[in-house]
Amino acid sequence: MDEQLYREKIHVVWGCVFLVVVAYLALMGFIGTGAFARIPRGEAIMGSLIGSILLSVVTVSLLLTVPSSSPTLVAGGRILLWAQVGAILTAGILILIAMS
Secondary structure, eight states: OHHHHHHHHHHHHHHHHHHHHHHHHHHHHHHHHHHHHHHHTHHHHHHHHHHHHHHHHHHHHHHHHSOOOHHHHHHHHHHHHHHHHHHHHHHHHHHHHOOO
């Protein structure tokens, strides 16, 4: 059971790393294209992308610094991972709304 929790903990860490790359590329694309200046209330989009990156920093450091693999730790990591997904989706939805 402990090995399965450890494996799931590592999967959550890799998921956070993947999502931070997605958020970073979206943020750089948003800034690089100049969309920040053209879209009204672009701060909300940047805020959710930066929030997603910060959630990843917190989740990865939390999961990698705690040596055990308790079910509570893994569940907390999953919750933070889904919060990160929600932040990226919020930014995407706000971009789509601003484009219409």
